[in-house]
Amino acid sequence: MLAMLSSVVITSISIAGVMMFYLFEEEETRAAKQLSIAEGIAMEVIDRRTELLISNLRIVADDFGFKSAIATRDTPTITSVLANHSARAGTGLAMLADNSGTLIANLQGLENGTPLPFANLLASAQESGSAAEIVSWQNRAYQILIVPIQGPGLRAWLAAGFPLNNAFAEFIGDLTGTQVVFERRQGGEAMILASSLPQRALDQELLSQFNKLNGAELVDSNRYFIQSLNLKSGSDGSIHALLLSDRAKALETYYQLALEMLLLVLTALFIAGVLVVLTARALGRPVLQLANFAAAIGEGRSVQPPDLRTGGELRTLSKALNDMLLRIREREHRIRHDAIHDDLSGLPNRKAIESELRDWFSEHRKGYLVGISLTDFKALNETLGYSFGDQALLAIGLRLRGQLPINCIFGRTGGNEFIALLPVEDESSLRSLLARLRSHAELPAVISDTPINLKLHMAILELPADASTSDEVRRRLSLTLGRAAHAENHMAFYRPGGDEDHLKELRLIRDLPNALNDGHMYMNYQPKVRFGSATFTQVEALIRWRHPELGFINPEEFIRLAERSGQIQELTGFILRRIARDTADWHKNGLDIGVAINLSALDLTNRNLADEIHTVFKGWHGRMNKLTFEITESAVMADAGVATQVLEQLRSLGVRLSVDDFGTGYSSLAQLRQLPVHELKIDKSFVLNLGSQPQDQLIVKSTIDMAHGLGLSVVAEGIENVESWQLLQGWGCDLAQGFFLGRPMVSTDLTAWAQTFETRAAELTVEQASANSST
Amino acid sequence: MLSNGHFGLLAAFILALGTPLQSFAGSVSLEFYDQSTGKPLPGVVVTADNGMTPSPATAEMAQQQRAFAPHVLIIPQDTTVSFPNRDNTQHHVYSFSKPKPLNIELYAGQPEAPIRFDKTGIVELGCNIHDNMQGFIVVTDKSQASRSGDDGISQFELPDDSLEGGLNVEIWHPRLRNNTTSQFITLTGPFPITQTLTLDVMPEKAPRSGLEGLQKRFRDL
Numbered sequence: 001m002l003a004m005l006s007s008v009v010i011t012s013i014s015i016a017g018v019m020m021f022y023l024f025e026e027e028e029t030r031a032a033k034q035l036s037i038a039e040g041i042a043m044e045v046i047d048r049r050t051e052l053l054i055s056n057l058r059i060v061a062d063d064f065g066f067k068s069a070i071a072t073r074d075t076p077t078i079t080s081v082l083a084n085h086s087a088r089a090g091t092g093l094a095m096l097a098d099n100s101g102t103l104i105a106n107l108q109g110l111e112n113g114t115p116l117p118f119a120n121l122l123a124s125a126q127e128s129g130s131a132a133e134i135v136s137w138q139n140r141a142y143q144i145l146i147v148p149i150q151g152p153g154l155r156a157w158l159a160a161g162f163p164l165n166n167a168f169a170e171f172i173g174d175l176t177g178t179q180v181v182f183e184r185r186q187g188g189e190a191m192i193l194a195s196s197l198p199q200r201a202l203d204q205e206l207l208s209q210f211n212k213l214n215g216a217e218l219v220d221s222n223r224y225f226i227q228s229l230n231l232k233s234g235s236d237g238s239i240h241a242l243l244l245s246d247r248a249k250a251l252e253t254y255y256q257l258a259l260e261m262l263l264l265v266l267t268a269l270f271i272a273g274v275l276v277v278l279t280a281r282a283l284g285r286p287v288l289q290l291a292n293f294a295a296a297i298g299e300g301r302s303v304q305p306p307d308l309r310t311g312g313e314l315r316t317l318s319k320a321l322n323d324m325l326l327r328i329r330e331r332e333h334r335i336r337h338d339a340i341h342d343d344l345s346g347l348p349n350r351k352a353i354e355s356e357l358r359d360w361f362s363e364h365r366k367g368y369l370v371g372i373s374l375t376d377f378k379a380l381n382e383t384l385g386y387s388f389g390d391q392a393l394l395a396i397g398l399r400l401r402g403q404l405p406i407n408c409i410f411g412r413t414g415g416n417e418f419i420a421l422l423p424v425e426d427e428s429s430l431r432s433l434l435a436r437l438r439s440h441a442e443l444p445a446v447i448s449d450t451p452i453n454l455k456l457h458m459a460i461l462e463l464p465a466d467a468s469t470s471d472e473v474r475r476r477l478s479l480t481l482g483r484a485a486h487a488e489n490h491m492a493f494y495r496p497g498g499d500e501d502h503l504k505e506l507r508l509i510r511d512l513p514n515a516l517n518d519g520h521m522y523m524n525y526q527p528k529v530r531f532g533s534a535t536f537t538q539v540e541a542l543i544r545w546r547h548p549e550l551g552f553i554n555p556e557e558f559i560r561l562a563e564r565s566g567q568i569q570e571l572t573g574f575i576l577r578r579i580a581r582d583t584a585d586w587h588k589n590g591l592d593i594g595v596a597i598n599l600s601a602l603d604l605t606n607r608n609l610a611d612e613i614h615t616v617f618k619g620w621h622g623r624m625n626k627l628t629f630e631i632t633e634s635a636v637m638a639d640a641g642v643a644t645q646v647l648e649q650l651r652s653l654g655v656r657l658s659v660d661d662f663g664t665g666y667s668s669l670a671q672l673r674q675l676p677v678h679e680l681k682i683d684k685s686f687v688l689n690l691g692s693q694p695q696d697q698l699i700v701k702s703t704i705d706m707a708h709g710l711g712l713s714v715v716a717e718g719i720e721n722v723e724s725w726q727l728l729q730g731w732g733c734d735l736a737q738g739f740f741l742g743r744p745m746v747s748t749d750l751t752a753w754a755q756t757f758e759t760r761a762a763e764l765t766v767e768q769a770s771a772n773s774s775t
Numbered sequence: 776m777l778s779n780g781h782f783g784l785l786a787a788f789i790l791a792l793g794t795p796l797q798s799f800a801g802s803v804s805l806e807f808y809d810q811s812t813g814k815p816l817p818g819v820v821v822t823a824d825n826g827m828t829p830s831p832a833t834a835e836m837a838q839q840q841r842a843f844a845p846h847v848l849i850i851p852q853d854t855t856v857s858f859p860n861r862d863n864t865q866h867h868v869y870s871f872s873k874p875k876p877l878n879i880e881l882y883a884g885q886p887e888a889p890i891r892f893d894k895t896g897i898v899e900l901g902c903n904i905h906d907n908m909q910g911f912i913v914v915t916d917k918s919q920a921s922r923s924g925d926d927g928i929s930q931f932e933l934p935d936d937s938l939e940g941g942l943n944v945e946i947w948h949p950r951l952r953n954n955t956t957s958q959f960i961t962l963t964g965p966f967p968i969t970q971t972l973t974l975d976v977m978p979e980k981a982p983r984s985g986l987e988g989l990q991k992r993f994r995d996l
Contacts, residue, residue: 064869064903068878071871099953126952152901152909153872153955 008272012265020258028225031245035227038176038243042229045172049162050132050145056089057147057160067151070096070104075112078105085160092163093142097122099155121146122157134164134232134239136184141193141231141239169196172241179224179244183210186237193239210242223247286314290321297325300332344390345397348411353419354470356409360421360463367423367463368430371477372400375455375485377416384450391447396454399441417481434458434491457481457490466494475502504550508558509565511547516574521545523578524744527753528596528715528737531729534764536754538594538628540737541579542744543571559600568602572609576616582747584619589751594626596658601635605642610649624654628679631657633665636675644675651676658715663703673710680707684718687738691723701731708732725764801933802967803942807923810975815927819974820849820913820920820947822957825933827918833889835859836900836910838866843900843910847949850892852916857889867903872955874898874914897947897955911949938964950976
């Protein structure tokens, strides 16, 4: 299409160009031809005028009355005849002279009796009967004819002439299509006699151009081609007719032609363009429309399918695009719906709730956020199956939704978590609403033919006081729900600060690895003393963490966090290595004591623990029985299978195993019998107030007896006074631990303590003696 | 042939004039040539004063076959000339010549009155209808008048005393460039005088086509 257009363009321009080239190239040739023709015409006109003049003059010359007037020298009559004739023939000049050349009458105002001005011409007329010539007279040129007026006895000469004036120049100019200038030259001087050009056109430039004229040669100036026509030459100067071909005028026709050609070309181009556009519209426009349509679909804009007036493939394509649009819309709608709705219940999902929350936060809307969970949902799933659980969730969701005001947002934000955003301002109406919710939701239900009582727990956050971001909501709701599950009325309001604890835990979890490396974590050791001999035989290793910002961290807390965050192995490893190093130091100092190390419940699931201990305490081979590992009762019970294996591995290392905090758990003696342990450590809660608590005394005494009966040694911790020491000593308890004997201390203080204790040892045995004596 | 017809009457006149003067012994022989052709020029009218005055007479200038007959009429002063029309067409004879302007309006046959030529000079005659008709009347107060013959020679006798103070002779020819007046020449003696004169005359006109001016003009229209 474009090729077609360009070929049209190129062809048109080429044709126009070639034609223009020839037109302009021919300019001079044409001008020369034109001037040559003009020259012929000018000569012809002059000749014709001469003939006209002759025939005019003949009539006059033959007129008897005129002749008789001449004969009688009737000057007024002659003059009137001349004037009459002159007017009729259009001659400007008329003179009558006698045979000797003396003026008889004239129209030029010359004095009669003076000689005729054209003596030469008269002579030649007398010679040959008549004469015609172009002469210059009184700064004008005349085409003059002299004819005889002859009668019997009459010899006179009539001179008549046309002036070569502007009018005549214009006349010839009009005939020939040129400009005509009559010019006289005498010597080197040129003089303009008449011209068809206006006076102002005869500027200096043109005049100088005239001066260059040489004979019949063609001269071209900026404006004209000029041809000189010699009308007369003689000693008294020459007269020329200059024929000027106006270049602009000559070219005007060419310009006109060029313009027409240009119009033709433009028309051709226009038609071609229109054709192209029409074709493009017919073919391209629907395609373009479809392309735009497809682009709009791609951008997800809402558009109407283009109204195509074509058939065939384009229509099929249009239809396909339209179908595509509808399907895309449907899919988009579904995706959008799915994105913000829960699969199971069809309720808004977390995303939807969070979006709503953002609105609440940005508008500082007041109200309550209530998180609702099925109590014991996990158990429900496990006992009745997941599909049952789903049904239960669905039932609860529907019941809650049914009881909530229409305008309140309610959705399922997790497996077992619903959230309702209640625009309720006061707590009492909230409580009544929640009571209603609960009473409806907890009505007995039948799911898959199974009657069931569903229980809920609810957590309430007051907005915006309790949370101002989605993250906070999520975290605090989760915390509060956890509390609500165990709350008396299964309902909990968010407790300010609860979340801060949580945050602290998070931070501790985060800081734990660094603490191990940076030395913020260190070991304390608390001495254990043998009752009978009051000898220092062992220490319990206790991990300590002094956080640079949070200060002293409770070991129970960070050990629990380490367990939860999966860092307990690293922590245990750290503890083991540190103890190994510290004990090595003691040994160098001659302090030969055993070490008791606490293991967490999770440590007992680590099958590599035994290997690790074996590696770390290489130096202890042969006296591994100096190592005691304390395991809490609950830890042993939690996962008895693996724990027992690990304990067996430890025991096979030759270390001693101790059940820590004995008496707080539910371990039966039957279980205890099964465990491969060597020692019981009576929980300090029984020991602290032993002196004043007869029940504790009974429990402790019988536990010692029972343990001894089972072949286990017994450790008592929490001994803070001499009474407890003496009682336990009396009951045959094996090892003592407590502030009464020594506080936990850093490794380097142990040697000093040991020396001090030696001085006390005698007292303790003495006390025993005295006690014994007193008992 | 033509010249014979034209000059018949003139010959008789010259003869009449010349007879009483034969006793004088001065002989003049003028030989005329046409300057342009170099040929002898006939028909040159030569008049000279021979001491006598010619007496007036009557003469006739007829129009015959659309021409004046004779072509050149030489008459003494005060001679009365009649203009009979012998054609079947009318003629309108006129002259603008100073010695005797005349105008005889259209007529056939004999005009009402003959015309007396009282002044000397050349009177050229024309017909207003027939432009080609041209005739001349030479009015002279001299007794001696002659014409050159076909050989261009004009010969006449003059009294001896004519030479005193120079002999003035008038010569005229119809084809002189200015044929409205005679030319004067002065001859010097002694007798016999023989002189060759070359005249600048206009070429002889071609024979007439026979159509006259007016007819021609109609035809041109």
